[in-house]
Amino acid sequence: MEMPRSEPVSPPNKQIFILSGQSNMSGRGGVTKHHLWDGVVPPECHPNPSILRLSANLQWELAGEPLHADIDTKKVCGIGPGMSFANAVRERVEGGAVVGLVPCAVGGTALKEWARGEHLYESMVRRARESVKGGGEIRALLWYQGESDTYHQHDAEAYQGKMETLINNVREDLGLPLLPIIQVAIVSGDGRYIEKVRESQLRINLPKVVCIDPKGLELKGDHLHLTTESQVRLGHMLAEAYLTNFEPSPPASFSSASKP
Secondary structure: OOOOOOOOOOOOOEEEEEEEEOHHHHOOEOEOOOOOEOOOOOHHHOOOOOEEEEOOOOOEEEOOOOOOOOOOOOOOOOEOOHHHHHHHHHHHOOOOOEEEEEEOOOOOOOHHHHOOOOHHHHHHHHHHHHHOOOOOEEEEEEEEOOHHHOOOHHHHHHHHHHHHHHHHHHHHHHOOOOOOEEEEOOOOOOOOOHHHHHHHHHHOOOOOEEEEOOOOOOEOOOOOOEOHHHHHHHHHHHHHHHHHHOOOOOOOOHHHHOOO
């Protein structure tokens, strides 16, 4: 069953993360072959008062699984990487900041549908702009997409250039020229060009863009979507990538810094 949502809130000190891409970001963990979510929420994905989500109607509320239920509405959503990511970041970041998640992923979408001017891209930018109006800072975009670009050689070969354009466009449109981007390399797909898309993703070399590779994580029986356990692990991988590459180290305490 779906988590009940709380009344809208908007504390000013939010650290905001955009979650975007297709179904492995929106989450199919625990969704059965009968298109029902089993309702199992691992401890790593439990709600916390310090983790909020921006709803489809642009209201901040308590985050809970499935995070994308009102965003990726044409399919049944289950566990994705967002909540385990948020809990891991919350536990490691000092200062009591609130983690704000902005779900934007939609299953079955190709990269061309995320081009500037297309509905998905413009919706993501609009939601990201709205997320900071009550205070807070967009800290990173988490991106997991590409399975829908594995069918045709042209799409696979064009992937790197189109993804670099997307990164540059979203940074420009949000006024954040060095917005950190954490991309997930695909590990599944129905098409012939999975490896070509993966190579494109891993080859991107732009400032403050990192790509993590979840190869080896268990897939569901459909050989396309990550299991619930794999989604939890992916969330932790994303958190580690963010904390290692983009979260400033806490300053040394006075006592330790002053020791001879």
